[in-house]
Structures are given as C-alpha cells and as structure tokens.
Amino acid sequence: MSAVIKFFSRTHGKNKLSFIDWIAYLYLFLGFLIIFLPVLWLLLNSIKSQFLLQKLDTNLLPLDYDRVVRATVFGPDGKEIFIIKDLPDWVIYWNELRDEDKKEVNDPNLFISKFEGKEYYALRTHLGLVSDHAKELIEEKNFPEWLIKYPSMFPDAKKEYNPEEYLINLNEEEVRLLSEFLGLKPYKPNGFTSQILISAKNKETNEIEEYSVSRLNTNKDTVNARLISNPQGGIVKIPTDDIIVNKKLRPSWINYSDPLTNNVRGMSFDAIKCLNNSVFVTIIATIITVLINSMAAFALSKYKFNGQIIFFIIILATLMVPASVLIVGIFKMVSVTGLNGTLWGVIIPGAATPTGVFMLRQYMLTIPDELLEAARMDAASEWSIYWRIVFPLSLPAIAVLAILSIIWRWNDLILPMIAVSTTKTAYTIQLCLLDFQGEYVAQEHYRLAMTVVSLIPTTLVFVFLQRYITTGIANTGIK
Amino acid sequence: MATLELKQVRKNYGNLEVIHGIDLFINNGEFCVLVGPSGCGKSTLLRMIAGLEQITKGDILIDEQVVNNISAARRGLAMVFQSYALYPHMSVRQNLAFGLENLKMEVDEIDKRILEAARLLRMEEYLQRKPGQLSGGQKQRVAIGRAIVREPSIYLFDEPLSNLDAELRVATRVELKALHARLGNTMIYVTHDQVEAMTMADKIVVMNDGIIEQVGAPLELYNKPSNKFVAGFIGSPKMNFIQFDYLPNSLKEIAPSNSTSLGIRPEHLSIKDENSLSLNVETVEQLGSDSFLYGTTSGEQKISIKLNYQTDIQANQTIKVGFKLDDAHWFDKDGIALTS
Ligand SMILES: Nc1ncnc2c1ncn2[C@@H]1O[C@H](COP(=O)(O)OP(=O)(O)OP(=O)(O)O)[C@@H](O)[C@H]1O
Ligand SMILES: [Mg+2]
Numbered sequence: 001m002s003a004v005i006k007f008f009s010r011t012h013g014k015n016k017l018s019f020i021d022w023i024a025y026l027y028l029f030l031g032f033l034i035i036f037l038p039v040l041w042l043l044l045n046s047i048k049s050q051f052l053l054q055k056l057d058t059n060l061l062p063l064d065y066d067r068v069v070r071a072t073v074f075g076p077d078g079k080e081i082f083i084i085k086d087l088p089d090w091v092i093y094w095n096e097l098r099d100e101d102k103k104e105v106n107d108p109n110l111f112i113s114k115f116e117g118k119e120y121y122a123l124r125t126h127l128g129l130v131s132d133h134a135k136e137l138i139e140e141k142n143f144p145e146w147l148i149k150y151p152s153m154f155p156d157a158k159k160e161y162n163p164e165e166y167l168i169n170l171n172e173e174e175v176r177l178l179s180e181f182l183g184l185k186p187y188k189p190n191g192f193t194s195q196i197l198i199s200a201k202n203k204e205t206n207e208i209e210e211y212s213v214s215r216l217n218t219n220k221d222t223v224n225a226r227l228i229s230n231p232q233g234g235i236v237k238i239p240t241d242d243i244i245v246n247k248k249l250r251p252s253w254i255n256y257s258d259p260l261t262n263n264v265r266g267m268s269f270d271a272i273k274c275l276n277n278s279v280f281v282t283i284i285a286t287i288i289t290v291l292i293n294s295m296a297a298f299a300l301s302k303y304k305f306n307g308q309i310i311f312f313i314i315i316l317a318t319l320m321v322p323a324s325v326l327i328v329g330i331f332k333m334v335s336v337t338g339l340n341g342t343l344w345g346v347i348i349p350g351a352a353t354p355t356g357v358f359m360l361r362q363y364m365l366t367i368p369d370e371l372l373e374a375a376r377m378d379a380a381s382e383w384s385i386y387w388r389i390v391f392p393l394s395l396p397a398i399a400v401l402a403i404l405s406i407i408w409r410w411n412d413l414i415l416p417m418i419a420v421s422t423t424k425t426a427y428t429i430q431l432c433l434l435d436f437q438g439e440y441v442a443q444e445h446y447r448l449a450m451t452v453v454s455l456i457p458t459t460l461v462f463v464f465l466q467r468y469i470t471t472g473i474a475n476t477g478i479k
Numbered sequence: 480m481a482t483l484e485l486k487q488v489r490k491n492y493g494n495l496e497v498i499h500g501i502d503l504f505i506n507n508g509e510f511c512v513l514v515g516p517s518g519c520g521k522s523t524l525l526r527m528i529a530g531l532e533q534i535t536k537g538d539i540l541i542d543e544q545v546v547n548n549i550s551a552a553r554r555g556l557a558m559v560f561q562s563y564a565l566y567p568h569m570s571v572r573q574n575l576a577f578g579l580e581n582l583k584m585e586v587d588e589i590d591k592r593i594l595e596a597a598r599l600l601r602m603e604e605y606l607q608r609k610p611g612q613l614s615g616g617q618k619q620r621v622a623i624g625r626a627i628v629r630e631p632s633i634y635l636f637d638e639p640l641s642n643l644d645a646e647l648r649v650a651t652r653v654e655l656k657a658l659h660a661r662l663g664n665t666m667i668y669v670t671h672d673q674v675e676a677m678t679m680a681d682k683i684v685v686m687n688d689g690i691i692e693q694v695g696a697p698l699e700l701y702n703k704p705s706n707k708f709v710a711g712f713i714g715s716p717k718m719n720f721i722q723f724d725y726l727p728n729s730l731k732e733i734a735p736s737n738s739t740s741l742g743i744r745p746e747h748l749s750i751k752d753e754n755s756l757s758l759n760v761e762t763v764e765q766l767g768s769d770s771f772l773y774g775t776t777s778g779e780q781k782i783s784i785k786l787n788y789q790t791d792i793q794a795n796q797t798i799k800v801g802f803k804l805d806d807a808h809w810f811d812k813d814g815i816a817l818t819s
Contacts, residue, residue, distance in 0.1 A: 373531050374564035378578030378625070379552035388577070392568045 297360030345419030
C-alpha cells in the first residue's frame with residue numbers, strides 16, 4: 001500500500017512540484033475528463049425525465065422543474081389560452097399510454113369530473129373522451145348512424161350530409177360536444193402541452209408572479225413566457241437573469257424500471273427478452289469462437305502441412321475486408337441456410353475471426369514443441385494434446401480473445417440486423433435500443449437508460465478481467 | 480524388456496541427408512549410450528527410434544517387429560527430454576498420471592504406480608506442486624518419473640543431465656545407473672559428455688556426422704579405438720596426435736607400415752628417455768594431485784602430458800617425454816587404426 005502511495009506521489013521536482021509535474025498532472029486530469037465526462041453525461045442524462053430531455057435541458061444533474069399545462073380551447077368567442085397547474089403525470093402523458101394501461105390504471109371520466117368549464121373541455125379532448133361522449137349523445141337522441149362515421153369521411157362524401165341541422169335543438173354543452181366531435185366551426189380539437197413553471201417580477205405590477213415557459217435556454221438573454229394569471233395576455237419577454245426557477249433534484253427512475261418491467265407507454269419493449277437474447281448470443285458465440293479459433297490456430301501453429309502458409313495468409317487477408325462489404329453475402333448465406341430469424345443466424349456467421357486465429361497462433365508458437373512430443377510419447381491422442389495441453393497453456397491469449405469476443409458480440413449491430421431484423425422476438429439489446437427510435441414518439445429517456453443497462457455487462461467484464469487482458473496481451477507473441 | 484535393432488536407417492531433411500545408413504543392435508537390458516559431437520545426429524536418431532520423426536529409409540525393429548509405421552504413442556517407449564518437457568499447468572502428480580490416463584488405466588493402478596515412482600525417486604513431498612515450483616534437479620526426477628510410471632519396454636534419454644550443475648549431474652548420473660540396475664530395462668542414452676558415456680554405458684555408440692564410428696564397451700573404446708576420430712573423442716584430455724614425418728627416427732623405425740600418425744594419450748606419457756620425444760614446455764598447470772604440461776615438439780606438433788604427481792618442471796624448459804610401446808596408437812592416412 002505504501003508503495004502505491006509512494007508511486008502516485010512521486011514527483012519530478014525534489015520535494016515540491018516542478019513545472020513538469022504540473023504539466024503532467026494537468027495532462028492526466030484532462031485525459032481523465034475527456035474519457036470520463038461523456039460517460040458521466042450519459043449516466044446523468046439517463047435519469048432525466050422525458051420532459052427534460054425533450055426540452056433539451058443542459059443541466060448535468062436531473063433537476064426537474066415544476067410543471068404546468070398550457071391548454072388552448074376553441075369556442076364561439078374564439079381561441080382561449082390558459083394554464084392548468086398540478087396535473088398528475090399520467091394525464092400529461094396520456095397520449096403515450098398503451099391502451100391496456102389507459103383502461104386499467106386510471107379512470108379518465110372520474111378524473112375530469114373534478115373539473116368544469118374550459119379546463120374540462122381541454123382535458124376531455126386530451127383524454128380522448130370526446131368521441132365516447134358524442135356517441136352516447138347520438139344514441140340517446142336517436143340521431144342517424146352516419147353521424148358517428150361523419151368525422152372519418154372523405155371531404156366529398158361529407159358534402160352529401162348536413163350535420164348542422166342536428167345541433168338546433170341541443171343545449172350549449174351538447175352543441176359543443178357534438179361540434180368538437182364532428183369538427184364543425186367554430187369548434188376545433190383543443191390543444192394541450194406541458195410547460196415549465198417559473199417566477200419573475202412583473203414589470204407592470206412590480207410583483208413576483210408565475211409564468212409558464214415552453215423552453216428554457218439559459219444561454220439566451222430573454223425567455224418567452226406567458227403570465228399564468230393572465231394567459232390571454234400573450235407572450236412577454238423576460239430577461240433570463242431575472243427569472244426564478246424552482247428546480248428539484250428528481251431522478252426519473254422509471255426510465256429504468258418501465259422498460260425492465262415491460263411497462264413502456266405507447267409501445268411494447270421487452271427489455272428482459274432483449275437482454276436474454278444478447279446474453280445467449282454473447283455466451284454461446286464466445287464459446288464457439290474460442291473453440292473454432294483455437295483449433296484453427298493449433299493446426300496452423302503446430303502441424304506441418306502443404307499450403308500452411310497459404311491458409312494463414314488467406315485468413316489474415318480477410319482482415320482487410322471491411323465488414324460492411326460482407327453484409328449482402330452474409331445475408332444471402334443466412335437466408336439460404338434458413339438461419340434468418342433465429343439467434344443462430346447471429347452467432348454462426350461471426351464465429352471464426354481472423355484476429356482471433358492470428359492472435360492465438362502467435363501465442364501457440366511460443367509453446368515448445370517438446371511438450372507436444374512428450375504428450376505424444378505419453379500416448380495422448382491429437383485431440384487430447386489440443387484439449388489438455390495446448391488449450392490450457394494458451395489460456396492467457398484465449399482469455400483476451402474471449403473478452404474481446406464478449407465485447408464485440410454484445411455491441412454488435414450489423415449481424416443482428418442482417419439475421420434477425422424481421423423477427424422481434426430475436427432482437428438483441430442493440431437492436432432493441434435502435435427500435436426505440438422511430439415508429440411512435442421519441443423515447444429518448446428510455447433509450448438512454450437502456451443504453452446504460454446495456455453497458456453494464458461489458459463494463460463488468462472489463463473490471464474483473466482486465467488483468468487478463470493486460471497480462472495476456474503482454475504475453476502474446478513477445479514471450 | 481525388449482531388444483532394438485536398426486537396419487540401414489537413413490534420414491533426410493529435404494535433400495539433406497543427416498543420418499547415413501545406421502546399423503545397430505541393442506540387447507535386452509543393455510544401457511547403450513550414443514555419444515558424438517554436437518550436430519552429429521544423436522537426437523535425430525533417438526527421435527526416430529521414439530517415433531517422433533519419420534524415417535526416410537531402413538527399418539527399426541523392436542523385439543523383432545518392424546515398427547516403422549507405428550505411432551510414437553503405440554511403440555510403448557518412454558522418453559526423457561533435455562528440457563524435461565513437463566506440462567507446466569499440471570501438478571507433478573498430474574504430469575505422472577497423464578500418460579496412464581491416456582492408456583485408460585484404472586485409477587487405483589495409476590495411484591499405485593505414481594506412489595511407487597515417487598518413492599523410488601524420493602519426490603513424495605512435491606507431488607502436488609507445479610513444475611514451476613521445482614528446482615532443476617527435482618524437475619529432472621519428475622521427468623524420469625514420468626517415464627518410469629509408464630513401465631516402458633525401452634527408455635530413451637536425450638541429454639537429460641545437461642541442464643544440471645556439475646555436482647547434481649554427478650549425483651543424478653549415479654542414481655540413474657542404480658535405477659537401471661534395479662529396473663533392468665533397455666535404456667538408450669544420448670549425451671555428448673564422454674564422462675557420462677564412460678561411467679554409465681554397457682555399450683557406447685560413437686557417432687560422427689550421421690554415421691557410427693565405433694560401437695563397444697567403454698574400456699574397449701578407450702584401449703582400442705578403431706579410428707582417429709574415436710581415439711580423439713574418447714578420453715580427456717584429448718589424445719595427442721603427431722604426424723609421422725615429425726617423429727624421431729627411432730620411433731619411425733618401430734612404426735607399422737603405412738602409418739601416417741602416432742596417437743598417444745597424455746596420461747601415458749612420462750618423463751623418460753626411452754621412446755622419447757623432445758618437448759618444449761610452454762605452460763604448466765599444477766592441480767595438486769595431477770600436473771598438466773603443454774608444449775610443442777618439432778614441427779609445432781602440440782603435445783599435452785598428464786602426470787599424476789607434482790612436478791618442478793618450469794615453462795620454457797626442454798624435456799624428454801617417453802611412453803610404452805603398448806600405449807601407442809598408429810593410424811593410416813584414412814585415420815584407421817593399425818595394429819603394431
Ligand atoms: N528439422 C530439421 N530440419 C533440417 N535439419 C535438421 C532438422 N533437425 C535437425 N537437423 C540437422 O540434423 C543434424 C543432426 O541434428 P541433431 O539434433 O540430431 O544433432 P545432435 O547430435 O542431437 O546435436 P546436439 O548434441 O547439439 O543436440 C544437424 O546438422 C541439424 O542441423
Ligand atoms: Mg540433441
């Protein structure tokens with residue numbers, strides 16, 4: 001231990017830090033930051049809420065803001081903009097919930113019954129209750145069936161009907177409901193967005209008041225804000241320095257728990273299945289890779305046969321072929337052999353690697369031939385020479401190959417894309433991460449969290465096996 | 480228990496022939512030593528007997544059976560390598576057991592044999608250690624033990640002692656000899672150390688450049704070398720050779736016809752006048768029990784003399800050295816020994 005301390009506290013200058021020491025420390029520190037900051041950034045961002053990520057929040061820590069909802073309601077008096085405070089998350093993110101969750105977890109009818117007026121209308125649109133309520137009304141009043149289909153008709157078809165006549169005998173509430181459903185003027189679908197709550201001094205009243213802001217970019221001089229007590233008053237510019245933002249450290253653990261419990265809003269993402277697939281591919285492929293490569297290396301290093309050099313050169317030459325060139329070939333191979341859609345289609349095409357063969361061959365060349373001859377005198381078969389003598393003696397190099405293979409396989413995207421991209425149940429973690437993007441809304445918060453999860457195995461492999469890497473690489477070839 | 484016979488055995492590496500047709504018969508229970516200068520093909524010959532090296536021509540017979548195409552594993556021989564070739568990742572016990580396991584032997588029998596070998600070679604204490612934790616001498620025993628447990632018909636040794644220090648080499652030499660006496664197996668032993676050859680062998684095979692120069696019992700080779708090479712190779716210090724032309728007339732007269740050189744061992748020369756040469760002494764080495772004199776005679780012929788007493792002869796002195804006629808060896812122009 002004292003040797004370690006002595007090692008680390010050693011200086012160039014005698015008894016004090018010299019110029020060179022400063023430079024060295026600065027260099028080390030910079031290097032550390034360059035390597036460590038992106039990782040730290042990823043870790044901290046992975047526990048930021050979806051809201052923060054969408055607002056391109058630049059804080060390092062997951063500091064969440066107080067949130068409000070900015071709603072827009074249309075009516076005979078025109079557009080009305082107002083703010084609703086203190087809504088639960090599930091309401092804010094209603095559109096991204098899966099259908100099962102919408103019904104099971106929460107009852108929107110019960111929830112909006114606590115509101116009235118414009119807030120009620122906004123929430124009714126947001127929670128998708130307009131069509132339910134309208135259908136009930138149509139049935140109750142015995143209005144014709146086509147009214148229900150009217151909103152989904154083509155514009156040409158709509159001309160043949162006149163829905164306005166049914167509004168005549170209805171009360172004000174019913175007119176609004178049916179008009180919103182049918183899309184009749186002056187009603188329109190109501191708007192609903194989540195915003196940040198800030199406080200600032202009102203220039204006119206000189207009092208601290210609450211504002212709602214859609215995006216907070218502290219690099220700009222002013223912030224576009226809407227006064228909550230008078231939302232109709234329009235956007236005002238507030239100097240960034242004057243605003244008071246209420247931030248709370250609120251890590252969003254659901255980024256992790258939702259995907260891992262298969263509970264992602266709006267899409268099915270089975271993280272456990274993905275991880276299982278990746279673990280299976282990684283372990284089986286690594287075992288096969290180690291076996292195949294070490295057998296090839298054994299033959300190339302310990303037997304003399306015609307064309308030995310040629311074989312070795314051909315194997316090495318494949319190192320120069322970029323993986324992307326092989327995509328089509330591998331795809332054809334995989335589909336011809338019927339391996340597409342199965343994990344074996346991911347495992348088998350990459351099982352033999354020129355790097356591995358080369359590395360192991362070089363290492364095995366350092367094993368003295370006399371050992372093999374001794375084993376032959378000991379009546380060992382060629383297989384047991386390989387399995388009981390050469391394989392155990394090459395373990396340092398094999399460990400290096402195994403570690404590299406684990407990392408390659410775990411992080412590989414190309415082979416899974418070639419082999420299993422059409423079969424969701426066979427997705428590896430990297431494909432699953434890619435799948436988060438696209439189809440529905442961006443789910444960056446889950447993607448970041450799952451990226452962190454996907455880094456854990458390779459990190460563990462590195463932490464626990466890095467001494468094999470260093471000793472193994474040190475021993476390979478230079479013994 | 481087996482005999483070994485080589486018939487016109489040859490070995491080529493590509494176009495280069497390194498063993499040029501060797502005939503040899505080794506009897507059951509014989510301790511046969513192959514000696515020769517470095518690179519003469521001793522190891523190659525031994526490895527061919529073991530089956531590790533293909534033979535290019537000729538036959539190898541073990542117990543009168545031709546074994547040319549039988550693999551090393553199935554010839555039933557055991558070999559001790561110069562570098563010991565212990566499996567570094569196995570304990571001593573596993574090293575010993577490996578060959579027996581390959582023969583599908585029962586576990587009880589394996590244990591019994593390992594214990595026997597361990598007792599014989601006094602290596603019980605380190606059966607559980609790995610080769611890396613053993614001294615050179617201990618490794619040597621393990622290597623020999625690995626051969627013993629197999630109970631082979633013939634033991635092959637390739638310079639097994641050359642990695643040991645001088646003292647240990649002498650001790651192990653004696654032990655090996657005792658082991659041979661106890662086991663009674665046929666053993667073939669390669670060395671380039673003639674002391675090992677002289678002390679251990681029942682039969683010495685002197686090789687040079689891929690051929691056998693002479694086969695015989697140790698003293699036979701010493702007393703009656705059949706040619707100049709064997710005469711010079713066996714015996715330490717080396718035999719003195721003096722070209723016929725530079726001999727004094729008195730010696731020329733008694734030489735057999737066709738002689739071109741005279742060979743005389745340093746220990747057979749003494750300070751006397753009869754059959755004598757005059758010698759200009761250049762260096763004197765006093766070892767206490769023995770004294771060595773080095774010098775030249777006429778024609779710059781180098782001569783060394785071993786005296787088994789302390790002497791007061793000084794460098795740059797000229798002395799007369801003589802020998803008994805019985806101790807003289809005469810060789811013709813091809814280096815073949817002539818009988819006087
Ligand atoms: N694999 C090979 N290819 C070509 N020539 C070889 C090969 N192995 C040995 N030789 C040659 O064969 C000859 C005999 O070699 P060998 O190893 O038998 O000598 P040795 O008598 O055992 O010498 P030493 O006492 O130094 O061990 C040498 O000239 C050597 O160069
Ligand atoms: Mg040799």
